Amino acid sequence: MLSRLVLDILKPHIPDLIDFCRELSAVNGVKRVSGVVVEVDVETDTVKITVEGKGINFEELEERVKALGAAIHSVDEVVFEE
Numbered sequence: 001m002l003s004r005l006v007l008d009i010l011k012p013h014i015p016d017l018i019d020f021c022r023e024l025s026a027v028n029g030v031k032r033v034s035g036v037v038v039e040v041d042v043e044t045d046t047v048k049i050t051v052e053g054k055g056i057n058f059e060e061l062e063e064r065v066k067a068l069g070a071a072i073h074s075v076d077e078v079v080f081e082e
Contacts, residue, residue: 001055006077009047011070029056
């Protein structure tokens with residue numbers, strides 16, 4: 001089962017990083033979300049998001065990211081456990 005993801009995400013300034021991570025923490029299987037701002041542009045933030053849990057629903061996570069007006073640029077780390 002999927003237990004950890006590190007994602008490179010481009011997001012608008014709003015929602016801020018706190019609210020963005022809070023929204024992602026509501027996804028099925030997610031127990032912990034942490035985020036770091038990597039770069040700030042005029043209209044967007046590039047953030048590195050780490051998601052941890054048991055049986056993370058990646059499709060739901062991806063949809064939540066899109067619903068927040070953001071896009072996953074890359075999946076930088078993946079961990080599956082039994």
